[in-house]
Amino acid sequence: MTAYVVLLRAVNVGGTGKLPMAQLRAMCEDAGFQQVRTYIASGNVVMRSTASERQVKAALESRLADYAGKPVGVVVRAAAEMAQVLAADPFPDAARNRVVAIFLDRAPPADTxxxxxxxxxxxxxxxxxxxxxxxxxxxxxxxxVIAAAKAGTARNMNTVAKLVEMAAQI
Incomplete structure (x- = not known):
């Protein structure tokens, strides 16, 4: 069973895409995910599943679209990959709240x-x-403005560190 970190795009930010975290946890549990925990109200989930990253993404996107009536972006990382994102932070001496990782589904384009x-x-x-x-x-x-980031979702390094910690505990 794999521990995953799931990041939703544009949820509970700036008054758009309202989704109570209790509802998000219920969606995840309904999809068969285990040890589901959320972190702050901006669409961060850690959980375990036997499903692949692609299957986790598809299951949540479907449920979220039904709930919201429109597509909601979902980015999924295995806990180990999320820990690598934190370890690879190229700005380790900067204030953690001033450094973000913008998570994408694939590698950033060469012309980014x-x-x-x-x-x-x-x-x-x-x-x-x-x-x-x-x-x-x-x-x-x-x-x-980073055009390649349009389909992604950003988290500051404080949040990334907390999600890595939470994922390690489930």
Whole structure:
């Protein structure tokens, strides 16, 4: 049985995509996932399953679409891969709340960095299936646009570390 971290896109952020975490846990349990735990109200789940990453994604996307009446983005990582994302953080000395990993379903396109717009002091590094961004002055005033990140979902390193810890405990 594999421990997974599941990240939902645009859930309970900015007043859109309201989904109570109790409802999300129930959806996961209904799909047959075990030891389901959520973390903060922005669509973070750790759980165990015998299903593949692709099967976990498909099962949740289907249930979420039924619930929301529209597609909801789902990104799935095995707990071991999520731990690698944390370990590979290219900005280990930066404030954890100013570094995000943008999680994608596949490797970022080769032209990702050349397509970035409105970059100020942000530092960007491509990962395996992630884009790491260090917002030197914080995200509040950033106008950074990363086209490849549109289909992804971002979590700061504090959240990534907590999800890695939670996944290790189930």
């Amino acid at each position: 960095l050349s397509m970035v717009r409105h970059r100020k002091d942000e530092e960007i590094v491509l990962g395996a299936r992630e884009i790491y961004v260090h917002y030197g002055d914080g995200m509040a005033d950033s106008k950074l």
